[in-house]
Amino acid sequence: MKEGVNLDKEIDESRQGEATMIASEGSKTAKKLYVESYGCAMNFADSEVVASIMSQNGYTTTGDVEEADVVLINTCSIRENAESSVRKRLTNFKKRKQRQPELIVGILGCMAERLKKNLLEEEKLVDLVVGPDAYRDLPGLITEVEGGQKAVNVLLSRDETYADIAPIRLDKNGVSSFVSITRGCDNMCSFCVVPFTRGRERSRDPETIYNECATLFEQGYREVTLLGQNVDSYRWNMTSKGEIKDETKPTTNFAQLMESVASISPDLRIRFSTSHPKDMTDEVLEIIAKHENICNYIHLPIQSGNSEVLKRMNRGYTREWYLERIESINRIIPNCAISTDIITGFCDETEEEFQDTLSIMREVKWDFAYMYKYSERPKTLAERRFEDNVPEKVKGARLTEIINIQQENSLEVNKRQIGQVHKVLVESFSKRSEDDFAGRNDQNTTVIFPKGNFGKCDYVLMKIKTCTAATLQGEVVDVLKPST
Numbered sequence: 001m002k003e004g005v006n007l008d009k010e011i012d013e014s015r016q017g018e019a020t021m022i023a024s025e026g027s028k029t030a031k032k033l034y035v036e037s038y039g040c041a042m043n044f045a046d047s048e049v050v051a052s053i054m055s056q057n058g059y060t061t062t063g064d065v066e067e068a069d070v071v072l073i074n075t076c077s078i079r080e081n082a083e084s085s086v087r088k089r090l091t092n093f094k095k096r097k098q099r100q101p102e103l104i105v106g107i108l109g110c111m112a113e114r115l116k117k118n119l120l121e122e123e124k125l126v127d128l129v130v131g132p133d134a135y136r137d138l139p140g141l142i143t144e145v146e147g148g149q150k151a152v153n154v155l156l157s158r159d160e161t162y163a164d165i166a167p168i169r170l171d172k173n174g175v176s177s178f179v180s181i182t183r184g185c186d187n188m189c190s191f192c193v194v195p196f197t198r199g200r201e202r203s204r205d206p207e208t209i210y211n212e213c214a215t216l217f218e219q220g221y222r223e224v225t226l227l228g229q230n231v232d233s234y235r236w237n238m239t240s241k242g243e244i245k246d247e248t249k250p251t252t253n254f255a256q257l258m259e260s261v262a263s264i265s266p267d268l269r270i271r272f273s274t275s276h277p278k279d280m281t282d283e284v285l286e287i288i289a290k291h292e293n294i295c296n297y298i299h300l301p302i303q304s305g306n307s308e309v310l311k312r313m314n315r316g317y318t319r320e321w322y323l324e325r326i327e328s329i330n331r332i333i334p335n336c337a338i339s340t341d342i343i344t345g346f347c348d349e350t351e352e353e354f355q356d357t358l359s360i361m362r363e364v365k366w367d368f369a370y371m372y373k374y375s376e377r378p379k380t381l382a383e384r385r386f387e388d389n390v391p392e393k394v395k396g397a398r399l400t401e402i403i404n405i406q407q408e409n410s411l412e413v414n415k416r417q418i419g420q421v422h423k424v425l426v427e428s429f430s431k432r433s434e435d436d437f438a439g440r441n442d443q444n445t446t447v448i449f450p451k452g453n454f455g456k457c458d459y460v461l462m463k464i465k466t467c468t469a470a471t472l473q474g475e476v477v478d479v480l481k482p483s484t
């Protein structure tokens with residue numbers, strides 16, 4: 001397990017997210033915006049776009065909800081639990097609104113898109129409901145609310161990518177940042193609500209991605225994570241069938257995009273998420289192998305180890321196909337860490353089918369896994385076609401079983417690192433002690449080490465001494481000089 005990740009819950013820290021408050025200090029005169037984000041990294045990235053749109057309209061962001069004039073909650077619908085934690089949070093705001101009736105409370109993101117104006121009726125305290133493609137409209141909608149109306153815009157778009165908006169970085173770590181490269185998803189996995197909440201897939205202009213990453217590097221950032229629900233389907237000036245749209249202009253695929261971002265500086269680390277087993281090409285793997293600064297880490301969700309279950313999930317690959325992709329990774333990028341997502345108790349999952357998930361876990365030995373119980377989502381293909389018929393108890397028991405195997409696998413992988421030397425980017429104090437720093441190695445494992453004559457944003461070489469299933473502990477053997 002990686003540090004801080006809550007394996008046995010439907011919500012995890014970095015992707016499907018525990019509530020994390022992200023904010024920056026505001027000035028005394030301007031109106032104050034407080035943003036709270038739930039869900040995946042894309043939501044966190046979107047909140048930074050929202051902060052930017054609002055700042056152009058006279059708002060500064062604040063980390064103190066008590067001084068906010070507007071509260072925006074960016075929400076997630078991926079599993080029922082994700083929605084119930086937002087509902088709980090909303091009841092807290094209800095009390096606050098009773099004390100301060102002029103406070104404007106808005107819901108953004110996937111729950112806003114899924115529940116639309118029902119949210120206004122259901123949760124009487126909400127003034128504003130804005131879906132993921134309508135954030136440019138926020139200032140106008142807030143003006144409507146100030147005029148005494150309730151406001152809703154949940155229109156999805158075929159081309160909105162917020163490409164021209166320079167996000168305001170809300171996470172103040174200054175080392176690592178998310179950069180969205182696509183929005184939406186066209187895959188229609190049968191269990192998944194994302195195509196309904198985020199709309200059709202579209203790619204962002206590569207020049208704006210390059211420029212955003214280059215600006216981050218100039219500002220001192222040393223790591224960018226390129227984000228999309230399926231990064232491998234990134235394409236610019238090409239149709240989904242690979243035909244060129246405008247012959248006079250260049251085309252860009254994901255491999256080429258990564259190569260261009262990697263050229264910004266050898267000191268800028270590139271990560272990306274999420275890769276899709278059906279679309280991940282050897283060309284992408286070769287680009288990762290070729291560039292030292294593209295991290296040797298791939299998040300490749302499998303969901304189930306059984307081909308029949310995968311078919312019901314509409315994932316577009318079989319167990320054998322997935323294993324072949326793993327073979328290619330290991331062949332082309334020796335020493336590549338691989339993580340995955342697994343769902344237990346999907347519709348009609350038999351004990352025998354579940355055994356195939358256990359066996360593939362023993363075979364692949366992923367470095368890390370995010371694991372979930374299946375949660376039926378309204379309107380999805382699975383909800384319409386199949387019955388959610390695996391009892392909660394069985395889903396839970398299966399989840400515990402895979403968590404235990406993963407725990408063993410992660411410990412085994414980490415033990416193998418002892419004695420090795422890893423390049424680590426220094427990111428923050430360790431969660432436990434201000435005498436220690438934390439960072440990640442190329443393979444995305446957290447490494448803890450004593451403070452020394454170096455600071456945030458430095459690259460250090462670390463000899464690994466001990467480990468747990470979640471983290472490595474080491475000692476710095478060298479501080480690397482910047483390449484440029």
Ligand code: SAH
Nearest residue numbers: 191192229274301341342343372373374375
């Ligand atoms: N686009 C990514 C996944 C995004 S959602 C991909 O295709 O891999 C992140 C993870 O949440 C999924 O990989 C899946 O494991 C899990 N998930 C999605 N819908 C779910 C549901 N209805 N119940 C349980 N887990 C779900």
Ligand code: SF4
Nearest residue numbers: 185187188189192194
């Ligand atoms: Fe959901 Fe599948 Fe799209 Fe991932 S690829 S977001 S799981 S529909």
Ligand code: F3S
Nearest residue numbers: 039040076077078110
């Ligand atoms: Fe959740 Fe929406 Fe992301 S449903 S996982 S916030 S795309």
